[in-house]
Amino acid sequence: MLNKKIEKAINKQINAEIWSAYFYLSMSAYLEDNGLPGFANWMKNQWKEELAHAMKFFDYVNERGGRVVLEPIAKVPKEWKNPVHIMEETLKHEREVTSLINSLTDLAIKEKDHATNNLLQWFIAEQVEEEATVGEILNKLKMIGGKGHAMLMIDKELGSRVFVEETI
Numbered sequence: 798m799l800n801k802k803i804e805k806a807i808n809k810q811i812n813a814e815i816w817s818a819y820f821y822l823s824m825s826a827y828l829e830d831n832g833l834p835g836f837a838n839w840m841k842n843q844w845k846e847e848l849a850h851a852m853k854f855f856d857y858v859n860e861r862g863g864r865v866v867l868e869p870i871a872k873v874p875k876e877w878k879n880p881v882h883i884m885e886e887t888l889k890h891e892r893e894v895t896s897l898i899n900s901l902t903d904l905a906i907k908e909k910d911h912a913t914n915n916l917l918q919w920f921i922a923e924q925v926e927e928e929a930t931v932g933e934i935l936n937k938l939k940m941i942g943g944k945g946h947a948m949l950m951i952d953k954e955l956g957s958r959v960f961v962e963e964t965i
Contacts, residue, residue, distance in 0.1 A: 799863035800908050806901055807913075808866050811854045813897055818847035820873045820890065824883050827875065833948075835956030836880055839934075843887075845960040850920070857916055881943040884935040891931055895924040923963075 799807075825840035858865045877883045898920045905913040934955070941947035 799858060799861035799913075800910055803905060803908055803910050803913050804858060804861075804863040806904055807854050807858055807863070808868075810897060810901060811851050811858075811865065812868050812870065813894065814847050814851035814854065815867075816870050816873065817890065817894060818844045818851065819870055821847060821887075823873045823875050824877070824887070827877055828880065828883065831880075833880060833952050835952035835954065836883075839955035839958050840883075842958045842960040845962075849962050850923075853916075857913075861912070879943055880948070881935070881938045884931060884938055888928065888931045888935055891924065891927045895921075895928065898924055 821840045821843035825837045825844060828834075828840060829837040855865050874886075877886065898917060902914060902917045902921065905911075905917060934951070937947075937951055941951070
């Protein structure tokens, strides 16, 4: 049986993961509208990934005999200055998600919930990868000044990303 404190915290995380998906889909729409289909594709893959994360938590709560409670999703931004700004906001957001996962892990340790702690180790590793990937893209964008022909090369590179759901 899932501890009620853990259940409540994971339900909050499910909401955060769905908000993240919505955030990235909004970025995808902005990028598509601004003629960057590769960037838009990359963000659509982020959208899919965040929904998959939400479902991992959703399924976990159900497996442990808890109750998933879905709450309204807060409004997300719809405008950004440029792709550099988007990737800066993405990195900032991924760092916030890392903080949420770390807090959940701290709670699981405090509550001596080893199963939840085990689940969260996968998410911790995932966040390390997320921050590194976004940081790499952001560094490339800053290197080229977010303009010029190199933007087309980065757009093409990001357009090749395909979502593959990872298993725990």
